[in-house]
Amino acid sequence: MESDEPLIYRVGTFFYVIGGGAFVLFVVSDFAEQADFDFLFMALVMIGIGWMIRRSKAPPPSAGRFAWWRKTVDEQKKKRQSKQDAKKK
Numbered sequence: 001m002e003s004d005e006p007l008i009y010r011v012g013t014f015f016y017v018i019g020g021g022a023f024v025l026f027v028v029s030d031f032a033e034q035a036d037f038d039f040l041f042m043a044l045v046m047i048g049i050g051w052m053i054r055r056s057k058a059p060p061p062s063a064g065r066f067a068w069w070r071k072t073v074d075e076q077k078k079k080r081q082s083k084q085d086a087k088k089k
């Protein structure tokens with residue numbers, strides 16, 4: 001299975017998964033009425049590390065899915081502006 005994601009991006013995802021697992025352990029310990037806050041803090045730290053690693057990746061280029069929508073909105077704004085300019089004169 002080929003993937004275009006760099007290794008560092010996958011490491012960030014790994015930290016997300018580990019943080020999510022630690023959070024689940026915290027919730028389970030809370031249901032057992034023996035809340036272990038170490039799991040909560042570990043989850044917050046791991047998710048924070050994963051977020052910092054994953055945000056360092058450059059965002060993907062625009063796919064142009066909504067280009068027609070933006071074009072339509074821009075045309076409507078121009079028409080509205082030209083009507084307002086015509087009223088002022």
